[in-house]
Amino acid sequence: MHLDLTDLRLFLLVAEAGSITGGADRAGLALASASARLRGMEDQAGLALLERGRRGVTPTPAGRALLVHARTMLAQLDRLRGEMGEFAAGLRGHVRLLANTAASTEILPDLLAGFLAANPSLDVELQDRTSPAVAQAVAEGSAELGIAADHADFSGLERHFFRDDRLVLVTPPGHPLAGRGALPFAECLAEEFIGLAGDTALHLHVLGHAQRAGRPLRMRARVEGVDGVCRIVSQGVGVAVVPERSAARWPALAAVRLADPWAERRLHLVTRAGATLTPPARRLADHLLTAR
Amino acid sequence: MHLDLTDLRLFLLVAEAGSITGGADRAGLALASASARLRGMEDQAGLALLERGRRGVTPTPAGRALLVHARTMLAQLDRLRGEMGEFAAGLRGHVRLLANTAASTEILPDLLAGFLAANPSLDVELQDRTSPAVAQAVAEGSAELGIAADHADFSGLERHFFRDDRLVLVTPPGHPLAGRGALPFAECLAEEFIGLAGDTALHLHVLGHAQRAGRPLRMRARVEGVDGVCRIVSQGVGVAVVPERSAARWPALAAVRLADPWAERRLHLVTRAGATLTPPARRLADHLLTAR
DNA sequence: AGCCAGGCTTCGGATATTACGAAGGCTGCA
DNA sequence: TGCAGCCTTCGTAATATCCGAAGCCTGGCT
Incomplete structure (x- = not known):
């Protein structure tokens, strides 16, 4: 069963919006693409994840279970991104x-x-x-x-x-x-x-x-x-x-x-000539040169 | 920063194998594809995730942080798949x-x-x-x-x-x-x-x-x-x-x-003529007809 | 000294995936 | 009866992904 992070995000947004139209919109996808993705997910899983109603969609029990996992995975992804960002910004490093x-x-x-x-x-x-x-x-x-x-x-x-x-x-x-x-x-x-x-x-x-x-x-x-x-x-x-x-x-x-x-x-504190230091190195260098 | 589950899995396998070659192999990817993916990840993150050595690669501190998240996300994905499988097999349902x-x-x-x-x-x-x-x-x-x-x-x-x-x-x-x-x-x-x-x-x-x-x-x-x-x-x-x-x-x-x-x-217990029941429905029907 | 072996990167083309707009069907409502 | 909201399907175009081959570099072996 192949799953995509985009799938998970879309499913979450669709469930929150209560309609594929709304979810696709929030996800920045065309309605057609969203529909195809959701259909693909259901085909892969071999079961219905959304109950198509006249006035939108609601998740089936399996869909609700999926939602739980999707939420935790996406939250984890956010944390990951945040942490990578900290590394990139030099807030964390080595x-x-x-x-x-x-x-x-x-x-x-x-x-x-x-x-x-x-x-x-x-x-x-x-x-x-x-x-x-x-x-x-x-x-x-x-x-x-x-x-x-x-x-x-x-x-x-x-x-x-x-x-x-x-x-x-x-x-x-x-x-x-x-x-x-x-x-x-x-x-x-x-x-x-x-x-x-x-x-x-x-x-x-x-x-x-x-x-x-x-x-x-x-x-x-x-x-x-x-x-x-x-x-x-x-x-x-x-x-x-x-x-x-x-x-x-x-x-x-x-x-x-x-x-x-x-x-x-x-x-002497030495660095490579012309090289820009990574932020953590920059901070350490500053500290070494200014602290008494 | 765009990340892919394939990226995460690949990164994990590469880290475990200790080389891009080995990781690509385990992931079922061509070496070239793996290399490109990893490079893409680093470009996105704006920092090095792997330290290229003469005899393979080792994760940088940022890479190690990524590994932690990658592992939990992939584990979560496994649980998700397992649960969906239970639904599909009728072990769970409604x-x-x-x-x-x-x-x-x-x-x-x-x-x-x-x-x-x-x-x-x-x-x-x-x-x-x-x-x-x-x-x-x-x-x-x-x-x-x-x-x-x-x-x-x-x-x-x-x-x-x-x-x-x-x-x-x-x-x-x-x-x-x-x-x-x-x-x-x-x-x-x-x-x-x-x-x-x-x-x-x-x-x-x-x-x-x-x-x-x-x-x-x-x-x-x-x-x-x-x-x-x-x-x-x-x-x-x-x-x-x-x-x-x-x-x-x-x-x-x-x-x-x-x-x-x-x-x-x-x-009478009735079902739709000719329709095959979902496994949970099948079980409930059996129970209703046999239990005293 | 020279020559493989192992590892990573780059290149160019084939292939699949994905996205999109438009058209169509269905239902409920005015 | 016409309109509006929602979902699906279709055909096409863009994009991403993959792969094999070739190249570069280093270390160890002969």
């Missing part, structure tokens, strides 16, 4: 945001909390990437928004200053390096390091600079989360490179500035 | 049964109770008509089943004996006519009568015979229901013509047989 470790662990959580609370129907997916990977992903369109440090390649991207960020070396309180200022990273390569687990952006980043300095880092441990790293260091084991913001939460640790230029970085 | 007053007030209620209990999905509509009107309505198809007395015109009808029925004159206990046997109706036209209200078949029937006897009945009151009539007569006011079965329930009343042939009648 944004993928890529950021380096410093931003994604220290800065963004608070900002996102505010955003999510203010936009209950928007979902955000935050992923941790090195700045170059962020820039590349946004440039080729696999993410709409990114937070990248300025050492990345910004060609093809539009950038807006986001935050300053600084990497520091944290050491246990009594450590020989503690108290030094503007320490060149090369001078601490002999230390035992604690790193982040997995493919964490910060871990890859530090590793890269160690390699560039010509010497592999001695990694005593790799753990989940910047706080995990700091906890270990605060126990007196090893040193680590972490965002200054993270170190600030651990007063028991000594934080030593790094002299290298890559440790001082400006974070 | 029968209009016409009967004269005696049958509809005294005999049918009990029988229908049993039928309705045994067939919870069948509805019965019982209407009160004079026997000639019953016969005519059934003959011309405006009702499928009827119960008519044998003085009606049975041409074009198929009839099956149903019950014997007799009309009696009920009087208050001490009434002069009480105790008479085989009283000609013509001899009691001078009495004061109590009748049924409205266009009740029995009322019209008795009225007709009085007219044929050349004298209008003196109607003291017309009330609802045979029991109402009997109650009044039992108070000592007037007399009435009622089915013998009704009179039997009032031992306080005297019931006098009428000598006229029209007072003795055989009730």
